[in-house]
Amino acid sequence: MKTDRRHLLLGLAGAGVSACAGEPDGVATAPRVRWLARREGGLHILTNTSLMGPVLAAFQRRWPEIAVRLEDINSTLIANRVQSRAASGLEGPDLVWSTAMDVQVKLINDGYAQVYRSPHRAAMPDGSVWRDQAFGVTAExxxxxxxxxxxxxxxxxxxxxxxxxxxxxxxxxxxxxxxxxxxxxxxxxxxxxxxxxxxxxxxxxxxxxxxxxxxxxxxxxxxxxxxxxxxxxxxxxxxxxxxxxxxxxxxxxxxxxxxxxxxxxVSRVAFIPRNAAHPNAARLFLDFLLSREGQRIIAGLGVRPARDDILTERRASIPGARPVRVGPALLxxxxxxxxxxxxxxxxxxxxxxxxxxxxxxxx
The missing domain is CATH 3.40.190.10 (Periplasmic binding protein-like II)
Incomplete structure (x- = not known):
């Protein structure tokens, strides 16, 4: 098959969309979603990324009512779990966060994710969010x-x-x-x-x-x-x-x-499965990841966050970056x-x- 550059990389992602002046403070999750998240009281995350610890600790300090359960397994096992539980009509994990960008996009394209319009969407650079389902949280x-x-x-x-x-x-x-x-x-x-x-x-x-x-x-x-x-x-x-x-x-x-x-x-891509057992807790956590606070915690771990407005001089974008965009080209x-x-x-x-x-x- 002839290789087409458009299949994966569309050049630089560009300057992206910088955070607008009117972006809300904090996680900015809608009050009803926050109330329902507390009622749900749980959050089950599947991941293959090792940076979760400090991020989860900060989230739990803010939302102690939500018990977080983390499973660290590889991207193939993550995909199998998401697919098998949906096929069996069972509740799935609440958030899937993985470095395997193409596998994540494939799951979303096949209908395993739900749409969520985060209040921080406008602050995310071009190429980091797809269909309000896939969210590239880092740019590494x-x-x-x-x-x-x-x-x-x-x-x-x-x-x-x-x-x-x-x-x-x-x-x-x-x-x-x-x-x-x-x-x-x-x-x-x-x-x-x-x-x-x-x-x-x-x-x-x-x-x-x-x-x-x-x-x-x-x-x-x-x-x-x-x-x-x-x-x-x-x-x-x-x-x-x-x-x-x-x-x-x-x-x-x-x-x-x-x-x-x-x-x-490359990005660590997160999405909320369509059959999430605690969808509101997942929305709250996703908003935390995308918020200024969450992105600063990620930056503090030595990981380049997705948002350009979080970058300090020390973590400024290095010339020659070729971002792998979150989207259907990965398929x-x-x-x-x-x-x-x-x-x-x-x-x-x-x-x-x-x-x-x-x-x-x-x-």
Whole structure:
């Protein structure tokens, strides 16, 4: 199938829609919805994102009447749970929040989500909300990670083009020292692969060069960053910046590079299932996530929030961002013929890769 840039990325998301002067303060949820949320008294969240703890703690301080239950499982299990409970006529989870943008959009497109017009909708940038059902809560750069002892500063690649050059001119330094997510087993990795090949003309040459290093293809960010910290690996390709930063804080040998030619910007997408058991509590929590308060808490965790008006100088947008927009273009990733064509080329490029064991918590 011929690749069409419009399938996934429509260039930069643009300056977006900045917060309007009349945006209400606080969560701004309608009084009746807040009253019903208290009556419901519960909130069940399915997620594959690890940043929930401080956000949930702040929400519960404000709404102690609502008991929150969190399940952290991978995106495939999330989709199966949403689909199976709806098919059986059972109540579903109340909010689904996942890094697998295409899987989230597919569930919404297939009718598993309900519409909610958040009072903070006008403050959200273009490309971050779709049909008032899918809400991109973050806008996170995808970066390179490396071990400072294994890769001296003058060797660290600063762009995709420079990485391709380094893999050719300094191959021994990278041999069996590269780790990357397994696109065949990780939905997030397949999403990033699809984006890379649409943006970077030499993406397949880069994949072949990465494969020639006999890399470790993994599904566990925990393992990947752990091996990088220990020095068993020298370089990790396409790592979520906020996750990488959490490791830098405790492993000083790890460094991060935002590629200078371009970098993907991805979102953690949330939606409220149509059969949510506590839909009003879900609306209240979603409004909290999108509010200035919720977005500031997310920013305080070292994660770039979706809203441009929350950004400080320290977290300002980095040049070269290529946002993956929340919307129907993501469905192209799940077209079976296109998916198989992508994976066939990826397998060919990665013939020499070591395949790490599966991780049921992988994104």
């Amino acid at each position: 750069p995808v970066v390179f990670a490396y071990n400072r002892r294994r890769l001296p500063s003058e060797i660290v690649p600063r762009s995709h083009a420079q990485l391709l050059e380094r893999l050719s001119t300094d191959a021994d330094r990278f041999f069996r020292r590269v780790t990357l997510y397994d696109a065949e087993r990780s939905g997030v990795a397949l999403l990033q692969l699809s984006a890379d090949i649409q943006i970077y003309p030499d993406a397949w040459a880069l994949m072949t060069a990465l494969g020639s290093t006999h890399p470790r293809a993994d599904t566990s960010g925990q393992r990947m960053m752990g091996q990088l910290a220990e020095g068993r690996m020298a370089f990790a390709y396409n790592m979520n910046q906020s996750y990488g930063a959490s490791w830098v804080a405790r492993a000083p040998d790890i460094g991060l590079v935002t590629p200078e030619d371009y970098h993907l910007s 192209a990733n799940l077209d079976q013929a296109r998916r198989e064509a992508l994976l066939q080329r990826w397998r060919a490029a990665m013939q020499a890769a070591e395949r790490a064991p599966d991780d049921p918590r992988a994104p």
